[in-house]
Amino acid sequence: MATGLRIGWALVNKQSLVSTAMILALGNLAAVAALNWQPLTLLIDTMFSWPNIAMAFSQIALIMCAAGSCVMITTVASARTPSGARSVALAQYALAAVIAALSLALFFAQGAQPQMSPEEYLRRNLGSGGASWVLPLIYVLLAMSLVMWAGLRHSSRSRRGRALFVFTVGITLIVAVAVLFLLRATGLVESVGVGTGATLLGCAMVAVAVGALLPSIEDWFGARRELRVIEPLLAELGRRHADVGIGVRPHGPLVFRVAERMSLISDALFLEASSERRTVDAPSGRAGDADQRPEELTAPAVTPTEQARAIAAWIHAGRGDSPGHGHVRFPGFAWLRQPEVYSDREWILAIAREYRALDRERPSAQR
Structure with missing residues (x-):
């Protein structure tokens, strides 16, 4: 819903760097959720003839979600000229593309593994031998930490400020999941459950989506209320x-x-x-x-x-x-x-x- 609304808003209005970044962030977060749905995971693995390749796509989607969120928040908070902001955004996207390519290369370097569910794959590969997860998790942790810091700094009681705060709460949960998975992938902690991280990630997705939808919902209700307020004056002046x-x-x-x-x-x-x-x-x-x-x-x-x-x-x-x-x-x-x-x-x-x-x-x- 959040992704569709952002795409629709960008189509009826002039598409900007911020709206594109928001669509990229929400779309890839939705892709992470979809790719961990077991029937779709099995379908993608079968289509590409490589077991568990949907998990590699999940890594890429998570990286691009972090990149989109980072571009969005840095562009909003930046005082640079439009051309300068565009150059910084392209540099951030280029870095994310390099990280995604390296993660995909590490995934294929590990060789094919037996077909398994996403939860089982994470349980087996998010251990001391989960080298393919270390690099994307470090990038996600750093990028989302920047988003979290900027979001908390610019949150306010205004309509957009409240939405940014809810969005930042979701980003904070993603940062927490990245920390937990990174500790497990590096072998520092072995007791972190994959189910706990998946639950936190699900809550994070809901919070991010609500934060993205909140301005549009409040705009709609606010516009309806303002229409009721101006209707009598509008009717009288329209008659005259x-x-x-x-x-x-x-x-x-x-x-x-x-x-x-x-x-x-x-x-x-x-x-x-x-x-x-x-x-x-x-x-x-x-x-x-x-x-x-x-x-x-x-x-x-x-x-x-x-x-x-x-x-x-x-x-x-x-x-x-x-x-x-x-x-x-x-x-x-x-x-x-x-x-x-x-x-x-x-x-x-x-x-x-x-x-x-x-x-x-x-x-x-x-x-």
């Missing part, structure tokens, strides 16, 4: 200014549709303000929004919530079914500008929340 396209349902991801509708609300608010200024100034022959009053150019000395409430009350008073229809004076263009602590999106949401609150109070006021 249908020419700006409000009400037309854009295609694409839900978060894009929310952004599109917010931009249409912003355009309609400006048109509404311009229209009202022309109406008010017409008797005096003023030039409308090109000749604003001094008080309309001054930033309002109120809190952002009060400013948003004033704009919402002005729009709400223009409704034909609103009590006191048309009795709220246009506050001025300065009131339409978002406060410094608000982004464009946050400001539209603030106005929409206040308008929605007024819309909910309207039936009780009429009664």
